[in-house]
Amino acid sequence: MLTAPDRLILVIGDPFVSAAAMAAPLRPLLPAGYAVVEHDWPIALEEAVEVNRVVERAGPDAARLAPLPDLDAERLAGVVTGFHPLTASTLSGWPRLSFVATLRAGTEHIDDAELRRRGVPLVNNAGRNANAVAEFTVASILGHLRHVGEGHHAIRTGGWRPTAPKRGYQELSGATVGLVGFGAVGALVARRLRGFETRVLVSDPWADLSGHAGVRGVPLPELLREADIVSLHARLTPQTRHLLGAAELDLLAPHALLVNTARAELVDEEALVERVVDGRIAGAVLDVFGTEPLPRDHPLRVLPSVSLSPHLAGSTVQARTRAPALLAERIVAVLRPSGSQVAAPGGSLL
Structure with a gap:
């Protein structure tokens, strides 16, 4: 023994x-x-x-x-x-x-x-790294809505203001934000969104929403139809791979923004690119990609309505x-x- x-x-x-x-x-x-x-x-x-x-x-x-x-x-x-x-x-x-x-x-x-x-x-x-990812998520949403990256690039390259976006510069306050997955990161994102007076919807069959004021649980299709901003915070499993495929992405409103600081494979990347190019959704904020580093010829690199970061959310x-x-x-x-x-x-x- x-x-x-x-x-x-x-x-x-x-x-x-x-x-x-x-x-x-x-x-x-x-x-x-x-x-x-x-x-x-x-x-x-x-x-x-x-x-x-x-x-x-x-x-x-x-x-x-x-x-x-x-x-x-x-x-x-x-x-x-x-x-x-x-x-x-x-x-x-x-x-x-x-x-x-x-x-x-x-x-x-x-x-x-x-x-x-x-x-x-x-x-x-x-x-x-839940706090790091939650902070990054909210910061990235704000940066995209106000086109901070484009303004920075315009000045750095000798210009001044960038070409005005189609929908203008948007505020986060008053928006409906849908959180797919409500673990440590999702809960912290919801808490940080509270200060912006957003309406928060959550889709997660295992989530306990008690103690989270102003957060409402809904089925995924309802969340996708109603949200102005959809942010992914789910684990990647065989069941959640391509959780948002072509059919799910088609439920998003034309003005909707998709945010992914979780796992690239939660989304059908090809289907997402098609819908952004066609204008079926307004844009995306992406920190994760199916291939990393993102290939030089990848269409995401040149889409003006997509904000990109090199897998930095939790770092x-x-x-x-x-x-x-x-x-x-x-x-x-x-x-x-x-x-x-x-x-x-x-x-x-x-």
Whole structure:
């Protein structure tokens, strides 16, 4: 029988957050007898981004990875990872796991089916950058409605005011905003919209809207028909892929604006481009794309009614430094007998 001092926790860092940064807030919180082993994924940032992109589409087995440290599998109690994928074959080599944890909210890079089969908790880090994404979402909507980017570009290139938009410069106040998905990010966006006196509709079958004054839950088709601005905050799952396809996009009003700071695959990108080009919807605000970086010849690059940003919504200093401490608390809640297990959500939109 193993005793507590025999238990190890492998922390796998990456070019985004090092193993040392991930382990620092965890060590002082661990119960007696646990030891942390740090390992940094030997990969360049650009390659890690590409691996992550492949894994999000095809699962953890799609990545080719360097070997992990050769630890005593009988002593390994837990694994903490940021972006490094964990396949079923890798996980099966660690028979005594008490948990697996990820610094991220999403768990596409971990074979959760293997963990569920064994009853091993998968601890995710929902909300780690929720404030960053919520702020970015509202800022991007405001910037698009007032055409801040065009004004900046006009001055930088020697001009003054840009060509006036078809519908003029719009205010956010009084608009109907539809939020698709109401997890940590969606709830924060709704709270920030309150100050603009907007009408907020939410479509999320699992959302608890109690305590959210002025927010009304509606079916997705109703939201799409009624909203002036539709903002996506859903998780990407097989069920939510192309949640907004051609038929759903056709429900939007001609003056509607689509905002996506969540996952590109929530929207049929080709269908969206067609409807913006044809003027069937007024425009879009996009921080995520089906192919990143966005190809030079992609039609989105030249559409004047589309505002683009290079996947920046969740990238703040505060979010990066907050995430390891938040995850450490969640891990300890699993390890301590009095703690509660925090498992990754299964079927939710969030």
